[in-house]
């Protein structure tokens with residue numbers, strides 16, 4: 001449509017026209033309205049609904065500029081998001097919102113409204129437990145990750161995919177904010193809690209061994225085009241209810257190490273755990289559940305990858321000792337990237353609610369140290385763990401030494 005042959009940023013009025021003009025969704029006599037629901041700092045997200053019936057959908061639009069700071073950001077990320085949602089929807093049906101339309105001029109994605117599911121981070125903050133979380137999230141990850149590697153995929157097709165998913169700007173954010181700056185504050189963007197400057201200097205900035213380990217993880221992130229990963233699978237990208245979960249916001253997707261996604265999930269559960277251990281230590285129900293969920297995610301990921309490998313990988317060279325070496329490397333990456341996530345959300349500039357909501361300085365320092373010290377252990381010892389229980393035990397050891 002001529003009206004939409006050039007990108008412009010929509011508002012709650014123009015998005016209603018856009019949906020009416022482009023998507024066959026609402027009835028002729030529908031009373032369509034829209035509101036903005038974004039809590040992110042990158043894009044614009046509108047809920048568009050019929051006032052009469054409550055029927056609704058969501059439009060996510062990317063702008064040329066980052067919403068929070070106004071700096072330019074490649075619009076190609078919106079195409080990447082649409083492409084990966086389609087791929088994930090095929091590989092793991094029901095775990096992502098259904099896509100109704102992708103418009104690469106307007107950079108707008110029109111999709112299923114998943115408001116029946118709630119932000120996992122917020123749900124965990126409020127102390128809710130989800131017995132099916134480990135089972136569901138490992139199902140999503142294993143089904144989307146292993147089949148997109150070239151152990152399974154045709155190698156020509158895979159190279160085309162690698163090309164399509166080159167995601168320069170958003171990988172750049174991860175390479176800096178996650179895998180550089182917490183250890184080498186060269187852009188002076190870290191935010192360190194008052195009173196723990198010396199701790200951060202000693203534990204992170206002046207820790208040469210740690211820098212070497214993070215260097216390895218950074219290099220692996222940049223050069224190991226292993227699988228099509230979500231790239232930002234933190235607990236604010238997972239929406240959940242008693243029935244199941246949906247994964248959204250994959251605009252950081254690219255071909256990278258699958259341990260980065262799995263590690264993000266595990267690292268973010270440690271924020272929920274550490275927050276409660278420090279602020280609500282009597283809450284044994286939650287603390288026990290989240291420890292179990294973390295251990296289960298580690299163990300189930302390994303078991304399901306192993307099974308999927310047997311089902312999907314047919315190349316003779318791989319059906320050897322190679323399998324165990326490969327899976328061990330994935331699990332080592334997983335714990336390493338759980339560690340880098342934990343460190344970066346504590347000293348980096350993208351804090352999460354589990355950390356920033358703790359305003360009492362003494363409690364906050366205790367929480368920060370718990371998370372950072374566990375993260376450092378994870379980075380250094382990532383190749384040593386064999387079970388989820390050992391991973392949780394590492395955290396428990398840091399708690400007792402605090």
Ligand code: ADP
Pocket residue numbers: 037038039040041042043044045058060097111112113114115119236248249251
């Ligand atoms: P950003 O890329 O700016 O971080 P997100 O994709 O994370 O944007 O979306 C921001 C918020 O909008 C989400 O936290 C969620 O609350 C809401 N949202 C996004 N997509 C949907 C959807 N399909 N259904 C319902 N809510 C959504």
Ligand code: MG
Pocket residue numbers: 040041236249
């Ligand atoms: Mg987001």
